[in-house]
Amino acid sequence: MIYDDEVFFENYQKLRLNDTGLNGKMEEPCIRQLIGDVSGLRVLDIGSGFGHQAVWLKNNHAVEVVALDPSDNMIEYLKKNHHDIGIEFVHGYYEDQTFKNRFDLILSSMALHYVENLELFFLKCFRDLNDGGQLIFSMEHPVCTANPEGYSEDKNGKYWRLNNYFNEGERTQKWFVEGVRKNHRKLSTILNLLISCGFKIKKIEEPHPLDKDYSENEKKDDCFWVRPSIVVIKVEKLR
Numbered sequence: 174m175i176y177d178d179e180v181f182f183e184n185y186q187k188l189r190l191n192d193t194g195l196n197g198k199m200e201e202p203c204i205r206q207l208i209g210d211v212s213g214l215r216v217l218d219i220g221s222g223f224g225h226q227a228v229w230l231k232n233n234h235a236v237e238v239v240a241l242d243p244s245d246n247m248i249e250y251l252k253k254n255h256h257d258i259g260i261e262f263v264h265g266y267y268e269d270q271t272f273k274n275r276f277d278l279i280l281s282s283m284a285l286h287y288v289e290n291l292e293l294f295f296l297k298c299f300r301d302l303n304d305g306g307q308l309i310f311s312m313e314h315p316v317c318t319a320n321p322e323g324y325s326e327d328k329n330g331k332y333w334r335l336n337n338y339f340n341e342g343e344r345t346q347k348w349f350v351e352g353v354r355k356n357h358r359k360l361s362t363i364l365n366l367l368i369s370c371g372f373k374i375k376k377i378e379e380p381h382p383l384d385k386d387y388s389e390n391e392k393k394d395d396c397f398w399v400r401p402s403i404v405v406i407k408v409e410k411l412r
């Protein structure tokens with residue numbers, strides 16, 4: 174579990190807790206708009222990290238919030254910093270859990286590119302949702318996972334590679350430390366898995382930064398500006 178590597182965690186914590194980039198400007202606004210009103214809902218947040226979504230859900234009157242994360246460091250952080258607002262913490266992998274009751278909403282923010290068996294994961298989400306319940310998740314865009322470190326550069330700027338897009342499977346990259354493992358799938362694979370598990374697709378978004386947040390210089394070749402970094406998907410378990 175890379176989030177329990179000391180060097181990785183220290184760097185990731187600095188990035189996430191001071192973040193105004195990928196999460197703050199693109200991912201959170203997009204996912205929260207798709208979530209809408211959560212008052213009265215029973216919600217599971219998978220890969221909850223430092224609790225940004227779980228705390229927001231609780232503050233916005235979700236009646237029950239379960240925050241699940243497989244990382245020791247993340248669960249320790251949550252218990253230390255957010256123990257007093259009524260969030261239930263679950264330490265472990267989602268695939269290994271059995272929940273007594275069903276959820277109205279399952280949320281997962283930037284974690285699914287770490288999941289090895291996405292079909293099993295979606296099937297379990299389907300079972301753990303009430304009829305009419307929703308699964309909303311963001312993950313690294315397949316355009317990025319195809320070639321995690323890949324760009325070429327010339328005097329005009331950077332060009333992001335798509336080589337290997339059709340070759341699905343594990344990718345290893347340097348992100349703070351060597352050997353960070355993620356899983357690449359084609360966008361069509363992700364969508365077809367959701368459909369075959371029984372979900373109805375409600376919305377797909379590819380958030381990008383707002384014009385006002387970007388300087389002309391950044392627009393030339395900044396990775397968030399020139400290509401999709403995240404895909405956000407909302408699906409429903411039909412009644």
Ligand SMILES: C[S@@+](CC[C@H](N)C(=O)[O-])C[C@H]1O[C@@H](n2cnc3c(N)ncnc32)[C@H](O)[C@@H]1O
Nearest residue numbers: 176220221222225243244247282283284287288
């Ligand atoms: C990029 S962080 C995102 C954290 C949080 N959702 C947020 O938006 O700030 C990814 C999180 O997914 C968790 N994670 C890693 N592998 C996972 C897996 N296979 N299943 C569920 N969560 C996982 C990590 O422990 C980490 O907390």
